[in-house]
Amino acid sequence: MGRRKARARGVGGFGALICVLLALLCAVWIAHDLLVARRPLDVWWLWAGEPVRAAGSAVWATTLLDPVLGLACLLAAVAVLRRSPAAPCALTAVALATVLFRAPQLGSLTTDTLSGLEPGLKEWALVTSGVGLVASVLLLIAASAGRGGADQRPGRLRFVPATLAALLLGASGLALAGWQAYWLRELGRAPYWDSVIGDAGAFRSLLQPPENWYLLSLALLALVAAAGLAGRRASARPLGMLAAALLLAHGLAALAAGQHAGLLGRFHALATRSQLDTVTVAFAAVAGLVALLALALAGGRNGPRGPADGPGRPDYAPPPPSDLPPGW
Template sequence: MGRRRARARGVGGFGALLCLLLALLSAGWITRDLFAAQRPSDLWWVWAAVPTRPDGARVWATTLLDPVSGLGCLLAAVAVLRRSPSAPCALGAVAGVTLLFRAPPLWNLGAEGLPGAGAGAREWALITAGVALVVSGLLLVAASAGRSGADRRESRLRRAPAVVALLLLACSGLILAAWQVYSLRELGWSAYWGSVVGDTYRALLQPPVNWTLLSLALLSLVSAVGAARRSASLRPLGLLTASLLVAHGAAVLAAEQRAGLIGHFRALAPRTQLDVATAAFTVLAGLVVLLALARPAAGAAATRGTVGGRLPPGYAPPPPPSDLPPNW
């Protein structure tokens, strides 16, 4: 058992290094875009899907997914270094999200799908996407090894936060999925499938818009299943999904506010009103889920006591009383 735990700690340290590598890749591209922007605020508006031209002949490279996923990688690395019980699950959550959002650039950039992007920029973006996918596969291996060497006692989410997270994540996933069904009926299968796997986009590392929305719907529903089971193992995925929902909704609301739509909400077309309402709901739902899942699991405090009738290592039974009872 001790050898297995030592091996799991070694694999966990390797997983922390991989998370730091992913975070550095995101930070490098964000820094590159900051230098390409005429003003730092331009990068935010690009992330919010507001058309903004970079300085010179460059093209944008990042989206709002990059800072959110980069922060998630840093937090996963911290969890591993602190030997948190949720560290293997955090590695798995980071790996899954990275696989979803770094796969599309491989076929889009290979087909030169972004007009104006030079061959050098496309090659570096392709290398970044390929490295991210390889690192994600290694993270899944590290997460599996960490689970095999971890304590088998499974803690559970508290009932009230789990119910709140279940309802909000399920509603968010179903709403996003319903919008995809609406887009399918409106565009037809051929045009819709093109928007999922190869739509026009503004940044080198940007997945197609409907691919992103479908991925958010999938992550929300998977996290809702974990909340329904009160499984603490899916808690890191729920936190990361809630962060992505907040980022997505905030970007949409910022773009609509800049366009002057929110100030004239009653005069908008019903579909636009639904767009605004959906964005506001995802922001609110994501914030509430973050607060609900941030609380420790129900079994966290219980692990300090006895397990299976045995005291945990480092604990000793209380000493006998100094004065024995009469006629002892």
Template sequence: MRDSVLTRGARGAGAVICLLLALLAAGWIIRDLVVAGHPADVWWAWLGETRRPREFTAWATSALDPLLLLGALAAAVAQVRTAVASSVAVGALLSLAAAVALLRIPLVWVLGADWLQGLDGGLTAWARITVLAQLALAAALFVVVATGRRRPPGRPGRHTAGAPAPVYGVVRAVPSVGGPGRPGSPYRGPAVTAGVLLGAAGLTLAGWEIHWRQQLGWYLYRKGLLGDASVFRALLQPPVHWQGAALAVLALGAAAAALRRAAAGRPAALTAAALLLTHAAVALVHTARAGEFGRLAALPAHTQLEAGTAVFVAAAALVVLLAAARPGLPDTSRDLDAVRAYGMAPDEERPPHAPPPPSTLPPGW
């Protein structure tokens, strides 16, 4: 099914599922804005402020939720726009589904943990229902991609209307040269740039997770990986170490797709880069608010490495966003079988690759 395309029905179903994901994310963001004393409190909560909005409740969203909202809307738009290549539309659905699945899976057991009993039971129940619904919708996106593809029909040759008479010859159209690859695939330069930077960022995050596992030991690291009251920030925010590991997986997967110049590599790179940029930006804001940048030279090497990692990941993600946002290879398949006719007059306009008529025509021509 390498050359298959999404059917119109599959793209429509994908758009509806993406809109449902966007509505779920928007609903919880609105809820946080309602319970906040001031809208700016939600912003500071997304940047790591641990203060709760009121007693017996908690923030529901994190800085990742606005990105999931925007990503779902962008994926929905990609499905309904016919100008977007089918392979890119598939990549948008798969990238969104992978991000939702990886970032929501731990919340299934976190939101049912005993240490959340101090919160409003109805609130945690609704949050858990939301997570299960999001996971079901992510699975539905995988099903749509797996079952909603077919091979494109062949395009018969056609003659250009209004061809000059008499006709000397016909030639097949030559598609514009955009390089090898499927429509929507990234060009070599942006693909290599995105792949290398995403790979480096993903390996860096994975390295930190390995470091924390060895530094903290499994007992403490497990709390940050699977959830605990000591690392709880928001209802829909994954545990800190799970989030780092999930972003590393997304970055490495997007890097592999980009280096292969797969058409899905561009939406995958955009998704991973946006999440990485937000993750690093939150870390940088926390570092700045703690006043560590002003005395960075006096801080331990470990803290300097953490700050340097955040700067590198943010810069790499920003470059990847710019590279992946560039248009991919054009779709020239619609002109592959087109036939162009041209006349024999010396001043007759001919396709650029058509041979000119001879100076002396054969007898009886």
């Protein structure tokens, strides 16, 4: 038993190291964009979706996903180092998000349409995506080993905050999925599928997933987290917090871009579709914030491993024969 726990701690430490590596890659690419920006604020407007030009002939590399994923990786590493019962679930959440948001670049970065880039820049971006996918597999292995060596199992989440977060994440995921169904009907199956797998000629950043792929992935994360939280499963809490943070960042960035373009000031004059889109991103921002706060308060009491979790000593055992009272 002790040997298994020691092996699990070693694998967990390896998982923390991988998380730090992924966070470091995000930080390096963010530093690259800050260096090529005419003003540091241009990087924010790039993340918000504004068409901002980099200095000279340089190209952008990051999106809003990079700071959010980088922070999530650091928090997962901290959870592992603190031997939190939620650490394996945090590693799993980071791995799933990394797979979803890094996989498209393996296709878009290998096309011949991306030309005129700085020497080696496309190759390094491709390496980053490949490392992210390999690291995700290793994180899933580390998470599995961490579950096997844990001393405690996370208790069930508190009813009210877990239910609130499930409702908000589920509603946000359904709203995003509804917009994808709308675009599928408007564009047709083939053009819509092209927008999902990506058009290399329409990219803003090297590490940017296709817009509809990103929204579909965000909807999927929110719905999966909502399903787990509806059952008050503590294992769904890290994924729920990550999905809530992504929804909050997506909504705030879209609202900031709309305000910068003057759209929010003339909301009533917008077309109905634009109004609904604005309402959707505003709801995503509010839902993400409230769900994040609710999940921060939803933690249940951790319980020791019982017979269902593996061999262990029962909570109660009768006294040994030598200690029995007279006349027993």
